[in-house]
Amino acid sequence: MFTAPVPELRLSQSFHRAADQPIGALISQALANPGLISLAAGFVDPSTLPIEATGELTASIFADPSMGRDALQYGTTTGRPDLRAEIFDRFVRPDFGAECPFTPDNLVITAGSNQLLYLLGESLLDPGDIVIAAAPSYFVFLGTLSQLGAEVVGVEADGDGMDPAALEATLIEIKSAGQLNRLKAIYLVSYFDNPAGSTLTASRRAKIIELAKQYSQDQRIMVISDEAYRPLSYEGDDLASMSSMDAASEFVVSAGTFSKSFSPGIRVGWGLLPDELVDAITAQKNNIDFGSPNLNQFIVQRALQTGRYETHVDNLRIAYRLKRDAMLAALDQYLGDIDDVVWRRPDGGLYVWLTLPKHLSASPASALFHLAVERGVLYVPGQYCFPSKGTAVHENTIRLSFGVESAERIADGIRILSLCIQETLASSD
Amino acid sequence: MFTAPVPELRLSQSFHRAADQPIGALISQALANPGLISLAAGFVDPSTLPIEATGELTASIFADPSMGRDALQYGTTTGRPDLRAEIFDRFVRPDFGAECPFTPDNLVITAGSNQLLYLLGESLLDPGDIVIAAAPSYFVFLGTLSQLGAEVVGVEADGDGMDPAALEATLIEIKSAGQLNRLKAIYLVSYFDNPAGSTLTASRRAKIIELAKQYSQDQRIMVISDEAYRPLSYEGDDLASMSSMDAASEFVVSAGTFSKSFSPGIRVGWGLLPDELVDAITAQKNNIDFGSPNLNQFIVQRALQTGRYETHVDNLRIAYRLKRDAMLAALDQYLGDIDDVVWRRPDGGLYVWLTLPKHLSASPASALFHLAVERGVLYVPGQYCFPSKGTAVHENTIRLSFGVESAERIADGIRILSLCIQETLASSD
Numbered sequence: 001m002f003t004a005p006v007p008e009l010r011l012s013q014s015f016h017r018a019a020d021q022p023i024g025a026l027i028s029q030a031l032a033n034p035g036l037i038s039l040a041a042g043f044v045d046p047s048t049l050p051i052e053a054t055g056e057l058t059a060s061i062f063a064d065p066s067m068g069r070d071a072l073q074y075g076t077t078t079g080r081p082d083l084r085a086e087i088f089d090r091f092v093r094p095d096f097g098a099e100c101p102f103t104p105d106n107l108v109i110t111a112g113s114n115q116l117l118y119l120l121g122e123s124l125l126d127p128g129d130i131v132i133a134a135a136p137s138y139f140v141f142l143g144t145l146s147q148l149g150a151e152v153v154g155v156e157a158d159g160d161g162m163d164p165a166a167l168e169a170t171l172i173e174i175k176s177a178g179q180l181n182r183l184k185a186i187y188l189v190s191y192f193d194n195p196a197g198s199t200l201t202a203s204r205r206a207k208i209i210e211l212a213k214q215y216s217q218d219q220r221i222m223v224i225s226d227e228a229y230r231p232l233s234y235e236g237d238d239l240a241s242m243s244s245m246d247a248a249s250e251f252v253v254s255a256g257t258f259s260k261s262f263s264p265g266i267r268v269g270w271g272l273l274p275d276e277l278v279d280a281i282t283a284q285k286n287n288i289d290f291g292s293p294n295l296n297q298f299i300v301q302r303a304l305q306t307g308r309y310e311t312h313v314d315n316l317r318i319a320y321r322l323k324r325d326a327m328l329a330a331l332d333q334y335l336g337d338i339d340d341v342v343w344r345r346p347d348g349g350l351y352v353w354l355t356l357p358k359h360l361s362a363s364p365a366s367a368l369f370h371l372a373v374e375r376g377v378l379y380v381p382g383q384y385c386f387p388s389k390g391t392a393v394h395e396n397t398i399r400l401s402f403g404v405e406s407a408e409r410i411a412d413g414i415r416i417l418s419l420c421i422q423e424t425l426a427s428s429d
Numbered sequence: 430m431f432t433a434p435v436p437e438l439r440l441s442q443s444f445h446r447a448a449d450q451p452i453g454a455l456i457s458q459a460l461a462n463p464g465l466i467s468l469a470a471g472f473v474d475p476s477t478l479p480i481e482a483t484g485e486l487t488a489s490i491f492a493d494p495s496m497g498r499d500a501l502q503y504g505t506t507t508g509r510p511d512l513r514a515e516i517f518d519r520f521v522r523p524d525f526g527a528e529c530p531f532t533p534d535n536l537v538i539t540a541g542s543n544q545l546l547y548l549l550g551e552s553l554l555d556p557g558d559i560v561i562a563a564a565p566s567y568f569v570f571l572g573t574l575s576q577l578g579a580e581v582v583g584v585e586a587d588g589d590g591m592d593p594a595a596l597e598a599t600l601i602e603i604k605s606a607g608q609l610n611r612l613k614a615i616y617l618v619s620y621f622d623n624p625a626g627s628t629l630t631a632s633r634r635a636k637i638i639e640l641a642k643q644y645s646q647d648q649r650i651m652v653i654s655d656e657a658y659r660p661l662s663y664e665g666d667d668l669a670s671m672s673s674m675d676a677a678s679e680f681v682v683s684a685g686t687f688s689k690s691f692s693p694g695i696r697v698g699w700g701l702l703p704d705e706l707v708d709a710i711t712a713q714k715n716n717i718d719f720g721s722p723n724l725n726q727f728i729v730q731r732a733l734q735t736g737r738y739e740t741h742v743d744n745l746r747i748a749y750r751l752k753r754d755a756m757l758a759a760l761d762q763y764l765g766d767i768d769d770v771v772w773r774r775p776d777g778g779l780y781v782w783l784t785l786p787k788h789l790s791a792s793p794a795s796a797l798f799h800l801a802v803e804r805g806v807l808y809v810p811g812q813y814c815f816p817s818k819g820t821a822v823h824e825n826t827i828r829l830s831f832g833v834e835s836a837e838r839i840a841d842g843i844r845i846l847s848l849c850i851q852e853t854l855a856s857s858d
Contacts, residue, residue: 006645006649006677006679007645007646007647007648007649008648008649009648009649009651009679009703009705009706010553010613010648010649011552011553011709012551012552012553012554012555012558013555014551014552014555014713015551015552015553015709015712015713018712018713018715018716043502043503044502044503046498046502049497049498049501049502050501051491051494051497051498051501052491054491054497054501054724055487055488055490055491055492055497058484058487058488058491059484059487059488061484062480062481062483062484062487063484065480068478068480068483068484069475069478069480070694071694072478072479072480072483072692072693072694072695073472073473073475073478073692073693073694074472074473074693074694075694111540111717111718111722112718112719114718114719115717115718118716118717118718122441122443122444123440123441123443123444124439124440124441124444125441126441126442126443129441140715140716140719143715143716144716147713147716184439216435216436217436218436219436219437219438219439220435220436220437220438220439222438248435250435250438263501263502263724264501264502264503264723265499265500265501265502265503265504265722265723265724266501266722266724267718267719267722274438276438277438280440280444283444283447284443284444284447284576286447286569286572287447287547287569287572287573287576288540288544288547288717289540289541289543289544289547289696289718290540290541290543290696293540293694293695293696293722293725294693294694295483295692295694295695295724295725295728296722296724296725
């Protein structure tokens with residue numbers, strides 16, 4: 001009998017890079033304090049979830065034996081052709097003029113847009129490769145990129161999204177460092193940014209694509225346009241997807257999802273991909289899950305075909321706009337008089353980006369964060385959202401979400417947060 | 430305006446390793462020839478899918494607003510605690526005696542057992558690491574391992590699964606080559622093997638775990654026990670899971686799934702993991718999809734709680750046993766008289782492993798494969814199922830599945846295959 005001590009379980013480099021995702025710590029905080037007002041979670045409002053609609057959709061699927069059978073069987077890895085055709089007709093084709101270089105075969109169905117981002121990372125990036133992202137950026141994808149061993153270089157962004165002049169300066173810098181051959185992608189949340197709430201203007205979209213093309217010298221620099229929040233628009237005109245601004249359909253990937261606009265518990269998203277990337281993404285997805293569950297794809301397809309989706313999104317926009325307005329009003333009321341506290345008014349999405357006085361840290365180790373949790377409010381420390389290189393990490397920032405809580409609790413959360421900010425400011429004077 | 434030719438899209442090493450999964454080619458064959466009798470697909474029989482049950486389960490979920498809401502919201506990455514408790518009580522706890530070292534917290538819910546295998550690979554393996562697998566083995570996981578850059582070493586298996594004596598010889602060889610520090614795992618499909626139809630005997634299970642412990646000198650060698658087919662048992666006694674044979678719960682991972690026993694279109698599986706691996710798998714899954722869709726987990730949970738699952742599996746066993754018997758009878762009738770053609774009688778699962786005369790290739794490039802497709806029958810060439818090192822690749826082998834087709838079409842498929850074999854043998858004489 002072999003009785004030596006248990007030898008070490010030696011995990012992969014990929015594991016060691018993945019181990020510390022901030023979302024885990026935040027979820028633990030939330031679970032440990034169930035009464036917390038969560039201004040942190042990017043979850044959707046539970047009161048808006050399409051329970052009745054989904055009940056009717058699933059009933060109609062299983063009432064039809066042929067549909068029910070297909071929904072319960074394996075599908076293809078790229079996703080149901082009928083669903084891809086629906087998505088193409090509704091969310092892709094209308095962005096294009098007379099000529100559209102894409103077909104439904106350029107769409108791959110994924111487990112939310114998040115999985116598409118992961119698959120793109122796996123397909124494009126080797127350890128040491130570079131990705132440019134706005135500072136701040138969607139922190140979960142920053143974590144994925146660092147798991148893949150990529151180096152993420154931040155570029156300044158303002159209320160109109162990533163600044164093309166700052167991007168160009170970064171590109172010049174990367175080029176003069178002889179690193180252009182490692183630069184694989186520019187990542188943007190182009191509508192109602194997570195976390196910054198900003199929408200990239202049309203002229204910036206065009207300019208960023210142009211820069212990607214111009215600096216694609218050693219190899220192609222892909223523009224990854226995360227369009228997850230596009231349906232959650234509360235004011236202003238809709239802009240065409242970034243894919244539609246690349247006439248040759250070679251430099252841009254657009255990612256969309258029904259998680260925010262319908263249900264994250266169903267978890268269906270998609271990517272619109274240049275031909276060359278479709279096979280790559282499909283090969284990777286084959287290894288990960290063989291294609292998204294057919295049942296979930298059927299539900300979304302039927303939601304689109306029956307008009308249930310559009311009705312739901314219309315209602316959602318009304319509900320979220322009210323909550324956004326509640327958050328903005330509370331910010332005015334409770335934080336309006338504090339010097340050097342500023343925030344952005346988002347035209348859609350779920351987030352308000354808040355900047356505190358320069359010396360006031362909102363980091364997870366800060367007095368403010370601990371006081372806020374103690375008083376019953378959870379937020380996402382903005383520092384999680386800054387790439388590790390290229391720009392400074394601004395610890396005096398906060399991502400606020402009006403996604404989950406009611407208007408009343410949002411206002412109350414902001415009131416408490418304001419007290420915590422004032423108290424922390426006073427004690428640090 | 431920038432007008433140079435489009436620069437190369439340079440994909441990752443991971444992509445280049447992933448690009449050529451045989452399953453893609455097989456699916457293309459099947460799609461291009463929709464009339465084919467598929468003795469290839471590991472799909473479940475469409476006529477057995479639980480349409481009525483799932484219709485009732487979803488109706489009951491959405492009839493309860495609180496359940497409906499939970500089903501449509503995000504969940505936790507490890508999976509619903511209620512579902513994990515159900516799986517633990519039914520499929521884990523009963524394998525143990527008085528003491529069980531595991532709790533439901535050792536379970537992680539995944540998109541089928543296949544995703545668990547992927548996550549294990551990502552968590553354990555760096556390029557150049559070694560995994561030992563039976564020859565033949567589940568070819569999709571062989572593809573995943575090669576995407577991860579792992580070297581897969583095959584060990585001879587017979588009708589009782591992997592041969593421990595051959596495993597020990599391989600371990601000695603790896604050790605004397607100074608490679609033991611690269612050996613991370615031994616992979617087994619321990620019930621009704623895909624593709625070989627064999628079940629690993631209890632004594633071999635114990636011996637293999639013992640060998641893994643004994644050779645865990647530089648680091649731990651995990652035994653990955655793929656138990657996807659365990660519920661599809663048609664005769665013989667049920668064996669306890671491999672996890673239950675490792676008293677200290679440190680060396681074995683068992684993977685299970687409801688894809689085969691309930692529905693692949695719902696796609697819920699699980700892993701029973703030593704404590705140290707739970708966090709690793711969860712961190713990786715966070716990047717891939719944030720946790721499996723809540724709706725799907727609810728459906729499975731309700732199927733277990735209402736007894737719908739057990740009724741379904743009972744029916745499934747009857748249906749598949751009939752089809753297995755139809756395939757075995759047709760093999761007797763049509764191939765019984767051909768010299769050197771042998772096959773194994775599986776006690777469960779979906780597969781029969783067929784060996785042809787030594788000089789008769791069944792590979793995808795072979796005359797036999799093309800003739801079979803031309804005459805309307807698709808099979809999985811056995812050569813896909815052999816690891817690239819350690820043992821010879823036997824091109825004269827075929828994985829037959831009785832999963833998808835009716836008993837009549839199975840018999841007809843075997844009849845046609847027999848004619849193709851005889852014809853190819855005659856023309857090669």
